């Protein structure tokens with residue numbers, strides 16, 4: 661299968677239906693794209709948007725962010741979750757200033773060497789900020805390729821070699837078309853080919869989709885890990901961080917104790933925040949963002 665059967669209808673659909681998002685605007689700088697990619701790693705667009713706009717207003721360049729403390733970056737991260745991303749983005753801004761003259765580097769290898777930038781993020785920044793040809797496999801793209809290209813309801817929990825080969829085979833050769841293809845597949849997965857209820861009747865590639873043609877067979881591969889939240893350490897860490905973020909200064913331990921009744925779990929989570937460098941101890945029983 662080549663990219664051609666899916667490419668044109670998908671790009672046409674994208675032109676007409678894509679959401680108007682600031683990081684896709686032609687005027688978005690590589691730094692703006694990078695900030696958006698960090699924020700979107702594990703957080704939906706609707707929650708990212710207001711925080712993204714505030715960040716870019718406040719720190720329009722890597723140098724602006726690097727001049728702040730890491731704690732201020734974590735505070736401004738608000739409730740996006742996984743606050744180590746803020747810490748790493750702050751560290752990456754520092755390295756961009758120190759090693760790249762304050763400009764986000766364009767090469768995949770240099771991007772990949774920055775704190776917090778994994779394979780997906782490096783490929784996404786190189787594609788969307790610099791129009792290069794890279795396979796960009798986020799969860800939405802993976803689902804669209806699994807269905808339309810491989811005839812399976814869902815991809816495997818982790819990318820397989822066969823999946824990467826399919827993604828590579830479908831990727832247009834030209835860099836800017838490849839970037840357009842990736843963002844369009846991403847958008848189709850977010851808006852139409854959703855995980856639970858794919859709207860095949862309004863899909864631009866429905867007459868070329870292998871999964872639809874096969875009668876939408878149920879997924880029978882290895883189980884996907886659920887995104888449990890209630891009662892997890894992630895929830896507890898989030899509660900502790902919210903108290904620290906909203907405080908003007910150091911917070912007494914008693915205020916942290918009030919947000920979670922299981923003392924063992926709360927202590928474990930507070931220790932992990934200290935170990936991650938997100939929180940510092942400022943007195944015998946007081947804490948603050950780093």
Ligand code: SF4
Nearest residue numbers: 853858860863866869
């Ligand atoms: S036809 Fe349905 S399953 Fe196939 S890509 Fe479109 S929305 Fe997804």
